[in-house]
Each structure stands twice: as C-alpha cells, then as structure tokens.
Amino acid sequence: QKALSEIGGMSEFTLNPFAGAHGELTGLMVIRAYHESRGDSKRVKVIVPDSAHGTNPASAAVAGLKVVEVKSLPDGTVDIEALRPLLDDTVAAMMMTNPNTAGMFEHGVKEIAEMVHEAGALMYYDGANLNPMLGIARPGDMGFDVMHINLHKTFSTPHGGGGPGSGPVGxxxxLECFLPEPRVCRRDDGTFAISDDSGESLGSISATLGNFGVQLRALAYILSLGADGLKMAGPLATLNANYVKESLRDLYLLPLEGVCKHEFVFDGLRDKSTGVTTLDVAKRLLDFGFHAPTIYFPLLFHESLMIEPTETESRETLDAFIDVMREIAKEAVENPEVVKSAPHSTPVSRPDDTAAALNPVVTYDDLKSSES
Incomplete structure (x- = not known):
C-alpha cells in the first residue's frame, strides 16, 4: 500500500479489487460515496473520452452513473474546448488514461483537472497505461483524485486469458474514509491490524483482501527494482514502442505523429490497394509464431493495430517482430491471397465469426452433439 501510494502520488490504497475493471468500479463507488456524503446527489454523470478503454463506460454504468462522451482532437488527446460545455453541477467525475489509448501523453491534463475540480467533480485515473509514467510522473501530481493500478500489467504478472489480476485503488x-473495508492499517506502535470500522466505507467489495499472489509478486518486483530500477521502466517502455513504430512506419499507416509512450497505433497497411486488412495481418502473424497485438481498437481509426511492447521485450524479440511485420507487408503486395487466407499452420484456420455469434455453442453437451 505504501509503495503504490508513493508511485501514484496518492494518500492511501486498498488492495481489495480483483482486477482493473473491478478497480474502476470501486473507484467510482468511492466518488459516488464522496458526493453523497456532501448531500450532492445530483452528480450522476461521468465524462469519458471517446478513446477510452471500453471498461471505463461499462464501469460507470455498473456504478449507476450516466456516461457522457467527450471527443478527441486529431492528435488523439482530449478536446478541451469540447469538454467545457459538458462540465456542470451534474458531473461526478471525469475518467482519463494518461498516456491515452493511442499512446500519446495528454499535455493538457493539468488544465483539464483544474476545469473538472472547478465544476465540483473529481478526476479518475485509469492506470492501464501507467508503465511509461513510473518514476517520471505521478497521477496524483497531475491532479487525479482517485486511481487504480493494474498490478498484472505494470508489475511483472503476465496478463491476459482472464487473469489472474489485481486492481488496487488509491x-x-x-477520501481515505470511503475506501472499502477491511484494510490493513499500521498502529501507532508499529504493529498491524485489520480495520473494518469506518462508518463511511463502501463496505466489502471482495471476499478477501484481494488476489494475494499477484500482490506478493508485485511487491517483490517493486522491492527488487527499487526506486532507480522503476525509473528505468518508463523510458524503456517508451524506447521500445518508438523503436518498433519508426521501424515500420514506411509500410504501415501512422495516423498520429510525435513521440509515443509505451504503445502506439497503426491504421492498417499503408498500401490500401492490396485489400489486406488489419484482421488479415493479425491472422498471418500466427503463422510466424506471434500472437497479434490488439486490433480494431481504439475506435478512433478504421483499421487500428495497437502495438504495446512496454519495457519487457528484448531487442532480439522486437527485431524478430519487426522482420515478420515487414514480411507480411511485402506479401500483401506480392501475394495478398496468402495473407487473406491465413493462418495456414494452425489446427483451426478461420472460424465463421458471424455463425458463431448467431448460433453460439455454449454448453459441453451441445458441443458434443454438434461434433457428432
């Protein structure tokens, strides 16, 4: 809790949320509890950028709040002038990821925070893209009031495939009194206790104190790297992403110029005449032993291919990925059908996604019947 508070620039953290989206929900519940404690029950709106992770509006809706979208500028950052008219006394919070989903740092974040606070609302930080900020900039110093950290994305635990995860909220x-209970607290004599007596707390949001294994791994990672090591993670994440971006921009369309942070987005192949789509590129990557990066997100671009090497990949892995991406771009021009019909080396090639959506097989018995 102390380490995460220092890293995030927050006063206190709860470790209870089981995942990033669970952290978002918990953080928004804290924000609701804060407004309600002041008798300000009319604040029922959450402003979310159009480039946000899909969990942001989903979490706001589950928390019983109304989602209001704010548009982005051509460079992918929040349009501050479009934000102004949205801010009134019905807004509970604004959710932001910084750097944003396009991998660009929101340079107007301080002005945005001042505007939101002036309207009486709070700032929520989605910690999904915290990697490049480690030791460089803290959400608390940017003006955020509540945040979550994806321990499984930022501190060593491999993520994907449904877990395990951990989404501590700071x-x-x-605002400490609104955090869920129980929490581990340090007494004045240096000993520890489990606290569950806060009258303003949300109560319990998980069956335990969170995912202990992920927390322990993250703590070991933080202590192993230390302050100096953590300060290297951000620059390395930024270096890796820009290295891949600059190595492929002659063949893949780069919609946003400038230095990105730990991730960036291509808008498909630069040569659109081949008819090869981002989905085709993703399928062809499987033949070369690479799982595809995120595709068709963010929704800002038609053929989005979001590449996020962060700080963990070696130069050798990055070079191998670059070589394969260049080879696929070459195939798209010289033999596009090879790419369009990929993958060729997997047990299943291209399932009928439409048929699967219209006629889902969701039980084991149905699966056996369909196979027979």
Missing amino acids: VRKG
Missing part, C-alpha cells in the same frame, strides 16, 4: 488525502 485516493488523495481526504
């Missing part, structure tokens, strides 16, 4: 000073 708050600035003055």
Whole structure:
C-alpha cells in the first residue's frame, strides 16, 4: 500500500479489487460515496473520452452513473474546448488514461483537472497505461483524485486469458474514509491490524483482501527494482514502442505523429490497394509464431493495430517482430491471397465469426452433439 501510494502520488490504497475493471468500479463507488456524503446527489454523470478503454463506460454504468462522451482532437488527446460545455453541477467525475489509448501523453491534463475540480467533480485515473509514467510522473501530481493500478500489467504478472489480476485503488488525502473495508492499517506502535470500522466505507467489495499472489509478486518486483530500477521502466517502455513504430512506419499507416509512450497505433497497411486488412495481418502473424497485438481498437481509426511492447521485450524479440511485420507487408503486395487466407499452420484456420455469434455453442453437451 505504501509503495503504490508513493508511485501514484496518492494518500492511501486498498488492495481489495480483483482486477482493473473491478478497480474502476470501486473507484467510482468511492466518488459516488464522496458526493453523497456532501448531500450532492445530483452528480450522476461521468465524462469519458471517446478513446477510452471500453471498461471505463461499462464501469460507470455498473456504478449507476450516466456516461457522457467527450471527443478527441486529431492528435488523439482530449478536446478541451469540447469538454467545457459538458462540465456542470451534474458531473461526478471525469475518467482519463494518461498516456491515452493511442499512446500519446495528454499535455493538457493539468488544465483539464483544474476545469473538472472547478465544476465540483473529481478526476479518475485509469492506470492501464501507467508503465511509461513510473518514476517520471505521478497521477496524483497531475491532479487525479482517485486511481487504480493494474498490478498484472505494470508489475511483472503476465496478463491476459482472464487473469489472474489485481486492481488496487488509491485516493488523495481526504477520501481515505470511503475506501472499502477491511484494510490493513499500521498502529501507532508499529504493529498491524485489520480495520473494518469506518462508518463511511463502501463496505466489502471482495471476499478477501484481494488476489494475494499477484500482490506478493508485485511487491517483490517493486522491492527488487527499487526506486532507480522503476525509473528505468518508463523510458524503456517508451524506447521500445518508438523503436518498433519508426521501424515500420514506411509500410504501415501512422495516423498520429510525435513521440509515443509505451504503445502506439497503426491504421492498417499503408498500401490500401492490396485489400489486406488489419484482421488479415493479425491472422498471418500466427503463422510466424506471434500472437497479434490488439486490433480494431481504439475506435478512433478504421483499421487500428495497437502495438504495446512496454519495457519487457528484448531487442532480439522486437527485431524478430519487426522482420515478420515487414514480411507480411511485402506479401500483401506480392501475394495478398496468402495473407487473406491465413493462418495456414494452425489446427483451426478461420472460424465463421458471424455463425458463431448467431448460433453460439455454449454448453459441453451441445458441443458434443454438434461434433457428432
């Protein structure tokens, strides 16, 4: 809790949420509890950028709040002028990821935070893209009041495939009393206790104190790297992403110029005449032993291919990925059908996605019947 508070620039953290989306929900519940404690029940809206992770509006809706979208500028950052008219006394919070989903740093974040606070609302930080910020910039110093950290994305645990995850939530000073219970607290004599007596707390949001294994791994990672090691993670994540971007931009369309952070987005192949789509590129990557990066997200671009090497990949792995991406771009021009019909080396090639959606097989018995 102390380490995460220092890294995030927050006063206190709860470790209870089981995942990033669970952390978002918990953080928004804290924000609702804060407004309600002040008798400000009319604040029922959450402003979410159009480039946000899909869990942001989903979490707001589950928390019983109304989602209001704010548009982005051509460079992918929040349009501050479009934000102004949305801010009134019905807004509970604004959710932001910084750097944003396009991998670009939101340079207007301080001004945005001032505007949101002036309207009486709070700032929520989605910690999904915290990697490049480690030791460089803290969400608390940017003006955020509540945040979550994806321990499984930022501190060593491999993520994907449904877990395991951990989404601790931190708050600035003055909001600690709203955090869920139970929490581990340090007594004045240096001993520890389990606290569950806060009258303003959300109560329990998980069956335990969170995913212990992920927390332990993250703590070991943080202590092993230390302050100096953590400060290297951000620059390395930024270096890796820009290295891949600059090595492929002659063949893949780069919609946003400038230095990205730990991830960036291509808008498909630069040569659109081949008819090869981002989905085709993703399928062809399987033949070369690479699982595809995120595709068709963010929704800002038609053929989005979001590449996120972060700080963990070696130069050798990055070079191998670059070589394969260049080979696929070459195939798209010289022999596009090879790419369009990929993958060729997997047990299943291209399932009928439409038929699967219209006629889902969701039970084991149905699966056996369909196979027979």
